[in-house]
Amino acid sequence: SSRTFWFRDAIVYQIWPASFRDSNDDGMGDIQGIIQSLDYIKSLGVNTIWLSPMYDSPQIDMGYDISDYESVYPPYGTVADMDELIKQCHSRGIKLILDLVVNHTSDQHAWFKDSRSAKDSSKRDWYIWRPAKYDADGTRRPPNNWRSNFNQPAWTWDETTQEYYLHLFCPEQPDLNWTNDDCRNAIYKSAMEFWLKKGVNGFRVDTVNMYSKPMDFPDAPIVDEGAETQPAGMLYCNGPMMHTYLKEMGAILERYDAMTVGELPNTPKTADVVRYVSAAENELSEVFQFDLVDLGRDPVDLLKLVKFGLPDMKRIVNKWQRFTEGNDAWTTVFIENHDQSRSISRFASDKPEHITDSGKLLALMNMALTGTVYVYQGEEIGMTNVPSTWGAEEYLDVNSINYFAAVKKRTNGDKAALEQAVQNVNKTGRDNARTPVQWSSAPNGGFSKTPTTKPWMRTNDNYTTINVAAQQDDPESVLNFYRKAIGVRKQRNSLLGRGEFRLVEEEDEKMFKFIKIAEGGEKAFVVLNFTAEEQTYEVPEEVGNVEAVLDTRADGKKGTLKPYEGRLYVSV
Ligand code: TEU
Incomplete structure (x- = not known):
């Protein structure tokens, strides 16, 4: 086997192509815009890029509905542009991973068009078709009561062939039938090997634990009384064949020394997660676990925010920092992506006077945590909610x-x-998370080549003050703090990127404090003030002699933290 574990020390920057940079004035980001920005990305200190779907797609779900794995959405560019992107990344020492979206395709994919054309289509069984159920009075009902991830029934009736098909997301995103061998092999060939052969270094794997469903499709228990459908995530995640499928994928990935990071919703037990990411199992390299970004979401009305405290956040970080102790698994660190609101607004404060401090505070937290760390476009300049x-x-x-x-x-x-x-x-x-990246104070944040071009989505109004150009040369900016913090993390990787995590004072509602311990015994102490008031603290005796190596403010004073200030100490 030629497999290495390079990804464990990766610092990954996520690009969401529609909103990254528009090089040709059509109001949409594109691959050439990314290529033109590679030196900027490199200047952050990151060494890997995750590019969200750039495949051809009707864009019902911004490219997570793919109609052809082997071509590129024309407004983003061409396969030749992708070849150039791969080359330009590699020549800068940056690895590139793509999104692998294979739980479902678009309903415009040739496979689905064929599948839905007739019951005896050779591709009928590549998707999940089931007959209707009928009430005593003849009312037609779907095969079960599952609710899709987008608040709709998970089954859609097809008039032509008089059956329902399953879609865990939009009706335009029919679920593939992974139990069909031909279907699985076509996925591996078209969605994976086509790009691996071109040199991509792996994949972020969309909804990875949904491939295997309980094929008898039991009803979900009723938690939303009186509603037409019920949340069913615990039923359609982690089905019986998951580990078999992932071992097949692992065998392919191994040949290319490629990494994977899979989304793992609805998997609360650490032992279950370990199985997916244990090195010996050769399934996934690492996973995204969503407890932190789901914190404060109402369990039924997922878009409603309910109150949470700092101790809740600490307990979650603690759980997923420590679940790899004593095994060969690996973890990830992230607080933003294209599915989440902005972390400053969500976890700190987006009051104008606190944005810069909050952005740096969260940067320090992430760069001091163990695991592969992910930064989402715009996070590095402190972009906020709209x-x-x-x-x-x-x-x-x-x-x-x-x-x-x-x-x-x-x-x-x-x-x-x-x-x-x-x-x-x-x-x-x-x-x-999907507003255009704010490059400058020019109209629309300088997103397009010609700033007066109207972007596909409105730019956040605060682009006039929060933008790359304004921060480039400001030593106190969020951007330059990211550069500094990433530098310190890389320099002290065995401590910050790989050390053991120990939570300090779990119940403290105001400050998040933790200790890191490197294999050689070196220690770090991190203290983060999550309030708008000044706080005082002491360095715990057990960490011994330390010096402050990172402070989110230039005017920091030992023993006190200004609002949303954070500090990192390391053994001397
Ligand atoms: O999202 C799947 C999904 O629903 C979770 O990631 C969810 O966001 C998580 O539980 C946190 O609350 C993926 C893509 O990231 C998303 O953009 C797509 O819409 C979806 O799959 C369908 O492909």
Whole structure:
């Protein structure tokens, strides 16, 4: 085997192509825009890029509905542009991983068009078709009561062939039938090997634990009384064949020394997660576990934010920092991606006077935690949620749109209820992460080649003050703090990137404190003030003699922290 574990020390930068950089003035980001920005990305100190879906797609779910794995969405560019991107990344010592979206395809993929054309199509069994159920009065019902991830029934009726097909996301994203050998082999060949042969270094694997379903499709228990459908994640995640499929994939990936990082929702038990990422199992390299970014989400109304305290956050970090102790598994560190609202708004403070400090505070936290660390585009300049004054029409994500529609339907168009729904989405909606990257104070944040070009989605109004150009040469900027913190992490990787984690004072509501211990005994102490007031602290005796090596503020004073200030000490 030629497998190495390079990914364990990777610092990954996630690019969401629609909103990264528009090089050709069509209002959409593109691959050439990424190529032109590689020196900027390199300047952060990251060594790996994860590119979200750039494949051809009708864009019902921003490219997570793929109609052809082997071609590129034309507004983003061509396969030749991708070849150039791969080359330009590698020549800078940057690895590139792509998104692997193979739980479902678009309904416009040739495989699905064939599958839905007739019951005796050779590809019928590549998707999941089931007959209707009928009530005593003849009312037609889907095979079970599952709710999709986007708040709709998980089954859609097909008139032509008179059966339902399963879709755990939009109706335009039919689920592939992984129990069919031909289907699985076609996925491996088209979605994986086509790109691995071109030199990509691995994949972020979308919804990885949903491939194997309980094929008898039992009803989900009723938790949302009176609703048409019920949340069913615990049923359709981690099905019986998952580990068999992932070992097949692992055998392919191994030949290319490629990494994978899989999304692992609905998997609360650490022992279950270890099975997916244990080195000996050769399944996934690492996974995204969502407890932290799901913190404060109402369990049924997922877009509603409920109150949480700093101790809740600490307990989650502690759990997923320590679950690899005594085994050969590996963990990840992230607080943002294209599915989450912005971390400053969510976990610290986006009041104008606290944005810079909050951005640096979260950067320090992440760079001091063990595991492969991920930074999402714009996080490195402290981008925030969109203004709460934006109306419903500014939100373009299918999940937000479905949510507004569901609230309207449930409340018969009640104005106050809709306004509340807009406020919920403002706090938790995916749109917050999807506004164009703010490159400068030029119109629309300088997103397009010609700034007056209208971007596909409105730029966050705060681009005039929060942007790359304004931060490039400012030593106190969030951007330069990221560069510094990434540098310190790389320099002290055995301690910060790989050390053991020990939580200090779990119940403290104001400060997050932790100790890191390297294999050689070297220690770090991190103290982070998550309040808008000054706090005092002492360095715990057990860490011994230390010096401060990183402070989020230039005017920091020993023993006290200004609002949202953080500090890192290391053994001397
Ligand atoms: O998202 C799957 C998904 O629903 C979770 O990642 C969810 O966001 C998590 O439990 C945290 O709350 C993936 C993609 O990231 C998303 O953009 C797509 O819409 C979806 O799959 C469908 O492909």
